[in-house]
Amino acid sequence: MSKALFSTRVAGVVGQGWLVGGFLFLYLPILTLIIYSFNASPLPSVWGGFTFEWYTKLLDDSEIIAGLWLSVKIAFLSACLSVVFGLLAAFALVKYKRFTGRTLFSGMVNAPLVMPEVIQGVSLLLLLVSVQKAVGFPERGMMTILLGHSVMGLAYAAVVISARLQDLPPQLEEAAMDLGARPWQVFHLVTLPMISQSLASAWLLTFSLSLDDVVITAFLNGPGSTTLPLVIFSRARLGLSPSINAVATLIIVAVAVCVTIASIWLARAERRRAAEISAAQRSNP
Secondary structure (H helix, E strand, C coil): CCHHHHHHHHHHHHHHHHHHHHHHHHHHHHHHHHHHCCECCCCCCCCCCECCHHHHHHCCCHHHHHHHHHHHHHHHHHHHHHHHHHHHHHHHHHHCCCCCCHHHHHHHHHHHHHCCHHHHHHHHHHHHHHHHHHHCCCCCCHHHHHHHHHHHHHHHHHHHHHHHHHHCCHHHHHHHHHCCCCHHHHHHHHHHHHCHHHHHHHHHHHHHHHHCCCHHHHHHCCCCCCCHHHHHHHHHCCCCCHHHHHHHHHHHHHHHHHHHHHHHHHHHHHHHHHHHHHHHHHHCC
16 A cells, blocks of 8 residues: 555545534533433433423423523524524625725624624613613513624624625626616515525524524513523523423424525525526526
């Protein structure tokens, strides 16, 4: 065996080892959590047999159910707002290269990506408290959490959508305008369908970020607005119970199903779009 071939095989084995180790590091804790959600023992570190007891007890845990429902509502609404405003921000930054204040606007859009969440939470708290004292709205609760999560999610959505907008061939939009389409029609009929996959990806990303956020939520929540991450965090200080493992398992399963469905839909949409482009190129040599 030559030295070069031996080095190549060693490099391949080492690379595969790092890959397996990385996957184990990421997913072994999740797998352990799922297994211990069926633990009959109330002690999280002692296996006492297999049971569904903790899943049935979730139905009687009003605090967890209320926190989960509030988290899902906030995550859904904040994801929608983040995608809408992220799309507007990305469209302005990509399509309009020069306008007054562009550098400042770009910095403000990207600031939440690099700013610690503690700083964001304190800043938003001071701002919203000042606004509430001035105009009497909004009260600390679901609305303030929604605003905070939307500000955070806007930055992530803008990055995802901007990457897709930059890859779009401008000839398609120019051709539509040459055929008489108005700017709104070009955006609605040409641009929007071609970036639909990035919109879906941005929505899933911002939904996940909002669903598990603790820091910003802790600053902006109020009486009666305790989300599921705050419930879990408060109970963790007293020792985790298998009920927390059970609700976490349900969330993991739900997220996995949604991501799988979205991935299949995005893959099919991409293949369909590639086929349409190929067919158009063959019909117009």
